[in-house]
Amino acid sequence: MKPLSKPIFANMPGGFIYSVVIMALLSGCGASVANTETKQPVTALPVLNISTVPATTYREYTATLEGKVNVEIRPQVEGVLDKIYVDEGAFVKAGQPLFKIHDRPYEEQLSNANATLQAAQANMQKAQLEVDRLTPLVQNNVVAEVQLKTAQSVYQSAKASVAQAQAMVGSARINLGFTQINAPVSGYIGRIPYKAGSLVGRAETQPLTLLSDVNEVYAYFAMSETDFLQFKNETAGNTIADKVKQMPPVDLVLSDNSVYPQKGKIETMQGQFDKNIGTISFRATFPNAAGLLRSGNTGKIRIPEEFAAALVVPQSATFELQDKVFVFVVADSNKVASKPITVAGKSGAYYFVEKGVKAGDRIVYTGLDRLQDGAVITPQPMSMDSLLKVKPL
Structure with a gap:
């Protein structure tokens, strides 16, 4: 047989030769990729059968x-703060002395009121004597009745002056008592913004201190x-x-x-x-x-x-995407698919699920970062009871 004098591709166009070579290379690469996908190992991940359990959630x-009692301690009279008997933060009992305002001016006021009262009482006694003197004279027609009525009016005026003087004594005594400030309730002393020697009075915006009875406390929400x-x-x-x-x-x-x-x-x-x-x-x-x-x-x-039967999902078995919470649900073919869930509440490391999954569904517990929809895994079953023993609600 006569040998060929030229190679078989000698008379073919150059472009055709290149095309054949490229197609052969691509064909080889495709086969390599297919083999790689076929040989890719299936991921083994823990899979949890979710169930309902008694649980407690919190709002x-x-x-x-x-x-329970917060009392602003304020002076009822004006004067120089003479003594401070307590310190900030101290616990005091009801009736215990807290502050002392200089009381000398109020002692003098009480003395003056007592003197006024004595003078008024003397005038009343004098008026009474005049009434007593004129009464028999009028009865015997010795003097006119108008003189007795005048004396009786003077007596009533003197009597009113005594009552007024007694009120002044009572007021002065009250003011003197206000110079000693005692605790109205038991509790803790707050901040004391004034020092001994400060001039204090009812017009001051700041109280002497705040006394709190905290044997019970109120929580407002x-x-x-x-x-x-x-x-x-x-x-x-x-x-x-x-x-x-x-x-x-x-x-x-x-x-x-x-x-x-x-x-x-x-x-x-x-x-x-x-x-x-x-x-x-x-x-x-x-x-x-x-x-x-x-x-x-x-x-x-x-x-x-309290929930008698709450559908519980571990937070570690979820992931968030665009403000939604998802889980990977495992189908019968061991393919996974992401599903959004509605969270009704949480306790510790668990979500209470309202919608999205149901009791008996299988979800991937860990390794979510290695998954995507449609991936096939090898499930490693685990129970909710065993998980709750390790991480209780």
Whole structure:
């Protein structure tokens, strides 16, 4: 057989040769990619069967604390502050001396009022003697009756002067008593802006101090109109007052996120909404025998809400996208698909789910950052009971 004198592609156009070579290369690359996808390992991830469990969720409201009694201690008379018997922050009992205003001017006023009273009493006695003298003379027709009536008028005037002088003595005695300022209730002394030697009086804008009775404290918080309607619709009772009484004991979460050890009770609410901000105020009372709480503290009131069967999802099994919360649900074919859920509340590391998933659904517990819709995984089953033992509600 005669050998070919030229290669088979010798008479072909150059462009055709390049096209054939490129197609062969692309074909080889496609085969390589397909093989890679086929050989990609399936991810093994923990999968949780979600279920309903008894649970407690909480509604929280910002609160401010006040002592059961907050009394502004103000002077009732003007004078120089002579003595300060207590220090800021001290605990005092009802009736204990707090301040002393220089009392010498008020002692002199009392002495003057007593002297005036004595003079008035002397005049009244003199007028009485004149009446007593004229009475038999008039009866015997020795003097005219008009003289007796005049004497009786003088006596009545003198008697009125005595009453007026007695009132002046009482007023002076009260003012003298006001120079000694005692604690009206037991409690803690607040800031004392004045020092000994300061001139104080009723016209001063600042009180001498603020005395707080904090054996019990009031926590004031406000509900929005939506929360109030929820409270009204879900709480047992025929009237609002009955519903307030039926509310469960509440917790006080302090500013460091610690929980005050004693429970409080919601006792009352305001009669109307604040039309400017659309809220209505409630008052809860907490015992405070140890004095751990003070007026001016802030915190949060936490109202519990019991669920006999709540659908619980760990927060670690969720992710957020555009202000929505999602989970990866595992289908029968072990393919995952992201689904949004509606969160009704939360407790600790768990969400309470209202919509989006149901009891018995399987969701991916961890490794969400490695997933996308349609991915196939190898489920590693885990139970909600075992998870709750490690991370309780």
